[in-house]
Amino acid sequence: MGHLLKGKPVADKISVMVKNDVEELRRNNIIPKLKIIRIGEREDDLAYERAAIKRMDKVNIDCEVLSLPLDIHQDDFIDELKKVVNDVSVHGILLFRPLPKQINEDDIKFIMSPEKDIDCFNPINIAKLLDGDERGFPPCTARAAIEILKYYNIELKGKEAAVIGRSMVVGKPLAMLLLKENSTVTICHSKTENLPEVTKRADILIAAIGKSRMITKDYIKEGATVIDVGINVDDEGKMTGDVNTDDCIDKAAFITPVPLGVGSVTTAVLAEHVIKACKMLSF
Incomplete structure (x- = not known):
């Protein structure tokens, strides 16, 4: 039977270091602050928001939420985003995506300050990710997957990795982070032919497709490491991943x-x- 790679010890290790940094900043009268921007009330956004608020409270980072209506006009959203970007008390901005259809992400990306863009939305941070420049901010979820693999000493160098999903939020950035660790990476997607044949070659399989329990044992190699990035809610309101873990x-x-x-x-x-x-921003 395989072993579960639980996130808590990884998160706790990171949180201890963060809390120490927060204490040092506060001693210098610098109050770290996160601003979350949410449009509408998607259940996965709300779940992430609750978890983020809880984490910020645990490490003593100030956190505020800007909740905007689902039908907000693009010009009005731009005005709200500019206010947050120009707020000197805000150090990090988390904008939940995808944005509603009436808002063109290409019109928004460059308004987001790259210095406050802590989830890799601005193209400048995307370029830094592609270049391996550690001064940027890779998407938090993509980096979390790498942190888990490193914490549990899963060998990445020279290993075959398959990422199912090609979004700019997780799939593509995660592939870049795996390349940086010298893995050989295949990106799979909805048009990939014979998907199980491709994924069964992978030593490391990462599922980021947003389809509840889609990945079964038929998709994985014997002895593979499987990272489930999916967050879905089933008909009973239960949180599920993209992987059928029991199978x-x-x-x-x-x-x-x-x-x-x-x-x-x-x-x-x-x-x-x-x-x-x-x-x-402070030094």
Whole structure:
């Protein structure tokens, strides 16, 4: 039977370091602050928001939420975003995506300050990610997956990795982070032919597709490490991942659960990014 790679010890380790940094900043009268911007009330956004607020409270980072109506006009949203960007008390901004259809992300990206863009929305941070420039901010969820692999000493160098999902929020950035660790990476998506044949070659399989329990044992290699990035809510209101853990646990060597897996580490990375931004803006 495979072993569960739980996120709590990883998140706790990161949080201890963050809390120490926060205490040092506060001794210098610098109050780190995160601003969350949410449009509408998607359940996955609300779940992330609750977890983020809880994490910020735990490490003593100030946190505020700007909740905007789902039908907000693009010009009005731009005005609200500019206010947050220009607020000198705010060090990090988390904008929940995807944005509603009436808002063109390409018109928004450059308004987001790259120095406060702690989840890799501004193209400048995307370029830094592609270049391997550690002064940028990779997406928190993508980096959380890497932090879990490193914490549990999962070998990445020279290993084959398959990422199912090609979004700019998780899939593509995670592929770049794996390349930086010298893995050989395949990005899979909805048009990939014979998907199970591709993913069964991977030593490390990362599911980021947003389809509840889609990945079964037929998709994984014997002894593979499986990282489940998916956050879904089933018909009973229960949180599920993209991986059918019960079906895969006997075939995988290691697997992250949902909940209690990547999500908890994501909020810890988010807190770490707030502190990184705070230091860059303050010194």
